Amino acid sequence: MKTLDKVEKLLARYTPQQSEQDKIYALAKILHDMNDRLEAVKWDEAQANQIAALVADGTLDLSTLVERDRTLLPTIRIHTHGKPKTMFYGSARSLKISIGWPAEKIKPALPYWLDENLKQDLADFADTRLQITVGYNGFEHFANFSNRNTVIKLEHPTGNLGDLDMEARKKVLDVFPVVNDIVDLRGMLTLLKPHFDHRMDVWHIGHLWSSWPVPEEFTWEEKIRRYATHEQLLKVASGLPTADVYVWNWRLTDDAAKELLEDVMQGGIAKHKAFVKRQFKIVKRYQAECRSHHWEKVRDENGFLSMALVKKMISDERHLVKMEKKHGVKRRLEICDPDVKGECKICKKHITQIHWQKHINSRTHMQKGLKLS
Numbered sequence: 001m002k003t004l005d006k007v008e009k010l011l012a013r014y015t016p017q018q019s020e021q022d023k024i025y026a027l028a029k030i031l032h033d034m035n036d037r038l039e040a041v042k043w044d045e046a047q048a049n050q051i052a053a054l055v056a057d058g059t060l061d062l063s064t065l066v067e068r069d070r071t072l073l074p075t076i077r078i079h080t081h082g083k084p085k086t087m088f089y090g091s092a093r094s095l096k097i098s099i100g101w102p103a104e105k106i107k108p109a110l111p112y113w114l115d116e117n118l119k120q121d122l123a124d125f126a127d128t129r130l131q132i133t134v135g136y137n138g139f140e141h142f143a144n145f146s147n148r149n150t151v152i153k154l155e156h157p158t159g160n161l162g163d164l165d166m167e168a169r170k171k172v173l174d175v176f177p178v179v180n181d182i183v184d185l186r187g188m189l190t191l192l193k194p195h196f197d198h199r200m201d202v203w204h205i206g207h208l209w210s211s212w213p214v215p216e217e218f219t220w221e222e223k224i225r226r227y228a229t230h231e232q233l234l235k236v237a238s239g240l241p242t243a244d245v246y247v248w249n250w251r252l253t254d255d256a257a258k259e260l261l262e263d264v265m266q267g268g269i270a271k272h273k274a275f276v277k278r279q280f281k282i283v284k285r286y287q288a289e290c291r292s293h294h295w296e297k298v299r300d301e302n303g304f305l306s307m308a309l310v311k312k313m314i315s316d317e318r319h320l321v322k323m324e325k326k327h328g329v330k331r332r333l334e335i336c337d338p339d340v341k342g343e344c345k346i347c348k349k350h351i352t353q354i355h356w357q358k359h360i361n362s363r364t365h366m367q368k369g370l371k372l373s
């Protein structure tokens with residue numbers, strides 16, 4: 001403060017010389033930058049305080065975040081000039097955020113007896129502040145990663161940042177290993193969104209984040225938080241399209257999914273693909289030979305499809321068809337008048353044509369038919 005007072009007094013006495021114009025301009029720029037830096041610190045502290053207050057009064061429900069993300073949440077800053085200006089499709093838009101501890105926050109926490117220069121070096125070394133900008137520039141979707149020293153730009157012409165190529169991603173991870181300390185960035189931003197900018201577009205971040213290579217050191221809970229579904233997890237871990245690694249009728253237990261993922265991550269991709277193919281065969285067989293498909297009836301205790309259970313359903317189906325024939329129940333009711341009802345001789349029910357098919361395929365009809373012999 002005293003130093004600035006001195007400078008002020010000095011300047012008050014000073015008469016500018018034309019030959020010194022360049023020098024004056026350079027000094028003015030230094031002051032201007034200094035002011036910008038102060039503004040940035042003020043803004044940074046205001047956001048930090050706002051997030052801390054939201055956490056302290058329980059407004060933010062942190063139970064949706066894993067431990068690591070809870071620790072990192074207070075370091076997030078949403079850059080106001082990165083706000084999406086217009087949201088309609090096709091317009092340029094972007095979201096810019098920072099995450100991680102900056103050197104300025106680390107330095108004061110270091111032991112007081114350390115030398116100033118050493119403190120600065122240590123703080124710079126530990127600085128993990130990462131700036132991420134994702135968005136659309138009118139031509140392509142992009143994601144920029146930067147810290148004090150490096151900028152890496154990823155682009156994707158057709159739109160989905162989840163489809164970015166793995167080599168480019170690995171480069172980002174090499175330069176910014178902090179990326180793997182952030183488990184679920186979309187989850188964190190979604191918590192902050194209503195309090196900072198309700199129009200904040202977290203869609204791209206979500207796709208970007210749920211398609212990083214799966215870190216081996218992640219716990220199961222962390223994997224599920226980042227990749228959200230077993231399907232996405234298997235897709236990313238194998239690097240193959242979903243249809244090669246996941247069957248939509250599965251409802252895997254956590255244990256079964258864990259085991260599958262371990263196999264895939266340990267190089268068992270060919271074996272997994274062959275297994276998926278066999279499972280799809282079960283789907284086709286069930287669809288081809290049974291009138292209605294109750295998938296929960298043909299899943300085993302792990303949530304996979306079971307050929308044995310499908311065969312049982314097929315044999316039930318054959319028995320039912322036999323019983324329908326014996327009792328004169330037709331699959332289709334040939335009545336033109338919509339109000340006239342036909343009788344299901346198995347269930348002793350009267351049903352109009354419009355509801356006939358649904359009844360014949362229903363579980364109650366099947367169960368009644370199966371009891372006959």
Ligand SMILES: [Zn+2]
Pocket residue numbers: 344345346347348349359360365
């Ligand atoms: Zn019936």
